[in-house]
Each structure stands twice: as structure tokens, then as C-alpha cells.
Amino acid sequence: MTTTLRSAPPARPEQEFQVTAPVALGDVAKPLPFIEKIFENAVVRRGLILIGLALIWEAYGRWLESPLTFPTFLDTMTALKDGIVSGVIPQRMAVTLQTLVIGYFLGLIIAALLTTVAVTSRIGTDLLSTFTAMFNPLPAIALLPLALLWFGLGRPSLIFVIVHSVLWAVALNMHAGFLSVSETQRMAGRTFGLKGLRFVLGILIPAAFPAILAGLKIGWAFAWRTLIAAELVFGVSSGQGGLGWYIFENRNTLDTAAVFAGLLSVMAVGLIVEAVIFRVIEARTVRRWGMQRG
């Protein structure tokens, strides 16, 4: 210890101050200037990126001058507009969405049943984990040939692969969610006198909702991609094609601008569901409840 190097802190007098009341300080929260506010808005920033991309696309398309391989942005927009105005794209989209909704909800119901069995019995748990371990790694599209064999060309085959793509991801997440519900909340629920199904509905499902919602999102993503791919592979059925078929059909007639329009539609639906519908659900549930930051 070298005391010579360490000087004692200076002796300082004690002090007390009068604080200004917050009201007297004026606005504690001040609105940002307009321009700054606009750039704070993620939608505006991303919109600008999109406009930039469209400009590059248009320029490249014009320079390439090969509408067969790479139509310009404006050509694609025209094709998209024509497709929408003629009613073809909306109709194809409706077919796709209808199939999707049926398959998605069927998958959810089966997942809910399976998970309920899994949380109520040990055999159920073993069943679920074995099934998910076996089937989750299997790409749904790989089941399509088998589905065609069993259900023939048509909607049932598509629904079968969608159910497969949704089921395991959702069941896995739901089950993990149920297991992670805190002991305190379980005990609280039981002291209220909740038992059986009322306990599951009143405590387990809302408490596990962040995990369930994550499962729903993954399930949706799988289902959407699987369905478009499946439609591309075996296209039209019973005279009714979906968006995948629209893309395939236009490729055959070498209408590349319409192919691009179909791809944009696929993106648009995905974006709306993921960025709007699920966002709204999130904002109204897990974010409002403080169960997820955001």
C-alpha cells in the first residue's frame, strides 16, 4: 500500500436543494419535428426502399430488352393490373386461400387434440414426441406423390399436404408452450377451482399463447409455401387452379410478365398475412399483455 500516491477525497460540505416542480419545467415530452417523424416511421423507410428497387428493376429491364426472360417493372404492373381487372388473379387467389384455410384449420384442430392428449397423459407425451420427431423433418411436398395416390388429383391431396405441414410445427410449439407455463400460475388456477378443460382454456392456453402464436406463424409459413409449390407441381384440378397454377400456366404460354405478376401476388398475400394479420394479433394479445416485447 503506497499511501503517498493516494490522496484522501476532498472534504465537501453537505447540500440540499429545492427542486422545480415538473409542471414549471414546461413540456417534458416534446413532439418531434415533421421530417424526423416521417423517417421514424418504418413503413415510410421501407416504402422508399421499394421505390428504389422498382426504379432499378425498370432500368435493368429496359437495358436488357428481353421481355421473355426479364420483363420491366411497368410491364409486370400492367400484367398484374390486367390479371386483376379480368378477375383471373382474384379468382385464382380465392381458390388457393380457400384450400389453405381448410387445411390450416384442420391442421390446427388435429394439433390441439394431439397436444391435449400429450399434456394429459404420459403415453400421449411419448406419442407426440415420437410423431413429431418422425414427421417434422419430412418436407410436406415429398408426400405429394403419395397423396395423389390416396386422394387423387384434387383438393383433398392439397389439404393433406397442408395438414402435414402445419400439424407438427404447431403441435410442437403448443406442447412446449404448455410445459413452460409457470408453476405459480398453474397453482393459482387450481386454487380458483379450475379443472380439466376449463383449466386448459382458462389458464394453459392464454399462458402459453406466445408459444402457440409462434407455432401458428411457423405453421402458416409452411402451409403457404407448401401449397404454392404443390399447385405448381400438379397444377389444375377439377378445372380450378390456384395461384401456383396461374404461374405455371403463364410460363407455358411464355407470358413472363404474368409469371412475375403471379409471383408478386404470392408475395403480397404472404406479406399481408405475416406483416398485417399476425402483427395485429400480436399487438392485441401478447404485446398488450406484456408477454412479448415489441
Add this chain to the structure above:
Amino acid sequence: MSQTLAPSMQPLAGAQTASPLVSVEGVTLQYKTPDHLVTATYRVSFQIHQQERVVLLGPSGCGKSTILKAIAGFMPPVEGRITLKGSVIASPGPDRMMVFQEFDQLLPWKTVQANVAYPMLVNGVSKQEAADRAADALTKVNLAKFMDAYPHMLSGGMKQRVAIARAMAMKPDVLLMDEPYAALDALTRRKMQEELLQLWDDVGFTLVFVTHSIEEAIVVGSRVVVLSPHPGQVRAELNCDHLGFTERDTPEFGQLAKRISGMLFDDHAVAH
């Protein structure tokens, strides 16, 4: 132990004339883990009478929470029995509401008001009455302003108050509290203790309160059950109804605290 089952049998026994509300009789509680059988408490007996504030006091791990869980109906005793109003406790129920130490005991997806009203609605109380009783209970714990807030917007102390309001609104036979203030800062804890006693003055409920703090036990309790270290056994039952916040600096308070402290720390002398 001689058991008195008939309430009218002993008019000479002074304060003990009424039959107990809750009776814990020779209760041994065990946990089964994959490779051990852990005995948490060994032949614990004590009684809780109407409007008493019984504190279970003991070192960490002595089985206080376990006893409370058993009274709540989550754990059947491997030996002995626990009765409520004369009938054996078999499962959890709304006649024994519990306040936990953890702040996550509130349901995050419900507003404060809905959290308090929910157990009543589950048990068939009408919507209107549940809302009235919830508002009343929240007013009593000074949280009427926060009815529409979600639990994650509240501080730890406020969450505990909501949990207490939720339990009180159910008008349970007995209120079970497991170290409800242990995770709070000292200032808030003190305030909460005062509020709890005030609430007891107003409403007059029956309370079982678990703590590992000697001071909290003496201040909050009317009777303290001192438990020995793991596995918990009853070491003493002491009266401290006459000691509260105002007596905190009196020699009597200090002496009792010292006596309890002696029991808790010199227990190896008693063990065999």
C-alpha cells in the same frame, strides 16, 4: 396427542373453547424425486382458529411452503391429516385462496380488474357482484385507479396488492400467504405489512402467513409457529398479538425476537 373433536367438550380451556378452523394433525409431507424421497416436514401439528394470524416461521428449506401447499390441497400428507371446518382437505379450492411470493401469480392476459374478478366468475358469482366486489377489494388495497391496467405495468408491490385483493374478494375461509413480501424492497415491505394489518382490522379474515423473517413474523402474526430446520418440525408456538409496529423498539419485542432467534440457530442442540 389427545385430540379434542367435539367443540363443546372443554369449557375450561380458556381461549381454546371454539373448534379450530384449520387443524394440522401430525402431518408428514414428502416429495418424490426421480432418485430420492425428500421428507419436507415431519409430524407437524398446529391449529388455526377463526380470525387468527398464524405465522409459520423457519429457516429457508424447512418446509414452510410445503405445509402451505398441503393446506391449499396441492399435496396429500403421507402421514397425519389436515382438516378445514372438520372435513379433510382433499384438493385445492376457492375456500383457501393463496398469495404467492412470485409476481407472476397474476394472469398477464387479464386487466387488474379482470384478475380480481376472475376467480369469482369461475365460481358462479354473478358478473355484477363480481365487479362490485373486485372494485371494493381494489379500493381497500388502494389500487382503484389501476383497474384497467395490465399486470406488467405494475410494480412488484402493486402486483402483490392485486393478488391480495384477488384473494380477499373471494372471501375465503382462510387466506394463505407464502412469503408475499420477500421479493420487495424494505420500504415497500414495511408499507405492505402495515396495509395488511389495517386490512385485517377492517375485515377480520383468518390468515396463515409464511416468512423467514423473525421481525415480520412478530409484527404480522398473532401467533407464531416456529419450525426447526429441514425436515421441519414444530419447535414452538408463541403468542405475539400484543406486539406490532409500535412495539418494535420495546424490550419485550427484542426479547421475543432473541428467544426465537435462539430457537432457530441453536437447533442442533435439540436434534438427536
